[in-house]
Amino acid sequence: xxxxxxxxxVVDSFITRILVEIAKMASLMGVKTVIVGLRPEISITLVExxxxxxxxxxxxxxxxxxxMLRAWKRGEHGAYGGEDKD
Amino acid sequence: MHGKExxxxxxxxKIRIREEYDIVTARVSAKEEAKKLGFGIVDQTRIxxxxxxxxxxxxxxxxxxxxxxxxxxxxxxVGGSGSGSSEGRGGDNGGxxxxxxxxCLGLEIIAVDNGPGIEDIEKALEDGFSTGGGLGIGLGxxxxxxxxxxxxxxxxxxxxxxxxxxxxx
Numbered sequence: 001x002x003x004x005x006x007x008x009x010v011v012d013s014f015i016t017r018i019l020v021e022i023a024k025m026a027s028l029m030g031v032k033t034v035i036v037g038l039r040p041e042i043s044i045t046l047v048e049x050x051x052x053x054x055x056x057x058x059x060x061x062x063x064x065x066x067x068m069l070r071a072w073k074r075g076e077h078g079a080y081g082g083e084d085k086d
Numbered sequence: 087m088h089g090k091e092x093x094x095x096x097x098x099x100k101i102r103i104r105e106e107y108d109i110v111t112a113r114v115s116a117k118e119e120a121k122k123l124g125f126g127i128v129d130q131t132r133i134x135x136x137x138x139x140x141x142x143x144x145x146x147x148x149x150x151x152x153x154x155x156x157x158x159x160x161x162x163x164v165g166g167s168g169s170g171s172s173e174g175r176g177g178d179n180g181g182x183x184x185x186x187x188x189x190c191l192g193l194e195i196i197a198v199d200n201g202p203g204i205e206d207i208e209k210a211l212e213d214g215f216s217t218g219g220g221l222g223i224g225l226g227x228x229x230x231x232x233x234x235x236x237x238x239x240x241x242x243x244x245x246x247x248x249x250x251x252x253x254x255x
Contacts, residue, residue: 049228
């Protein structure tokens, strides 16, 4: 699963909790989550603020996120929910 | 607890916080004021995040409260307009913060509620402590994001949090 947060300009502890919970739920169903579009100012704020995206991968942009999903699909059986013909 | 000499230059906006949507209003206004004051994008985000956190605390724990966003200056020196109270109290440097603030501008956020109050403030500031099912990094995180942080709380009476971000010169 890919969550694009480019349009979000403030990530507080509430939004973090929501994202982490969604990822946890997805992982119960064998789905990995990748968050894309974290702006530089948000990542600075998150580090100072002290929140962590436990269990979620974050990458720079949509393209990288899709690359990561493809890599998971190739490399890990069942990790992204499907039989892969390769 | 009047540790610091901060003069309110102009009250910008006072937002009543009652429901979730008010959190967005407070956050957006804080960011706008920060931008108008000339804060960079990182500081704008720090301020908006802190306001979002304080407003959410009001909604989650007190149910109702007010957030004030003020432009303040240090030692009454702003734009050369003799704002009167330039008493030479140079002695009180802002504690652990080394930024020289001779007459610099800042954005002050005051969050007040008449909620249940906080029993153990020290503990509430610790990371990982929460009575409300949250992440427990809210208040400690707000303190790290801002330059000044004061909290007063009495059980059964309410809570007042005051934070300031000073503009880097």
